[in-house]
Amino acid sequence: MPTEFDSVFARLKEILVKHAGQLAVKTDTTDCYCLEAPVGPATIRAWGGKARKTAIPVAWVEIGKAYVSFHLMAAYGRKTIPAPLRPRMQGKTCFNFKTIDEPLFKELEQFTARGIAAFRKAGFIAAS
Numbered sequence: 009m010p011t012e013f014d015s016v017f018a019r020l021k022e023i024l025v026k027h028a029g030q031l032a033v034k035t036d037t038t039d040c041y042c043l044e045a046p047v048g049p050a051t052i053r054a055w056g057g058k059a060r061k062t063a064i065p066v067a068w069v070e071i072g073k074a075y076v077s078f079h080l081m082a083a084y085g086r087k088t089i090p091a092p093l094r095p096r097m098q099g100k101t102c103f104n105f106k107t108i109d110e111p112l113f114k115e116l117e118q119f120t121a122r123g124i125a126a127f128r129k130a131g132f133i134a135a136s
Contacts, residue, residue, distance in 0.1 A: 016076040016105050017041075020069040023078075023117045027124055030135070031066055042068035050131035066124060066133060075104040078116065081132075082123030090115050 021041045028043060035042040044063045052059050067080045083089065083101045092115050096103040103116065127133055 012107060013071050013076050014038075016108055017069060017071050019108050019113060020076060020078050020105065020116075023113065023120055024067055024069060026117075027067070027120070031124070031133075032063065034063075034065065035068070039071040040068065041070075045128075045133035046135075048128070048131040048134040051133070054132075064133065066127065067120060075106050078103045078105065080120055080123055082127040083119075086123070090119055093119060 017039065024041055024043055031043040031045050033042070034044040042065055044065045046063050047059060047061060051064060065079075065081060067078075067082075069076065069078045077098070079102050081101055083097075085100070089097065092112055093103060096105065096112070098104050105112075128135075
């Protein structure tokens, strides 16, 4: 299973690498890849007007014991999660995968791009 997880991780990482130019790479290891951005005004308002951190994680992928998880903070509170992705959701921002599923990954890629753009537009993250 670890080699299968490695290939799933690599494919999911490809989705995030496309956004590395507009977001900062916080972590890039063999089992975790994380993108972050400076906090925006909406995040500061949500924190009661006081900045708690200078940057927040936006999206990351990591290998776990039972699956590879893809986290997208922009999915939090979204009412329109694409139907094919809903069965893969664990919690409010996490999608779990054990194998490569190209049609599903294409859907996730599009959802990720829309989500990051909406996250920025809503002011949760600022330009890096």
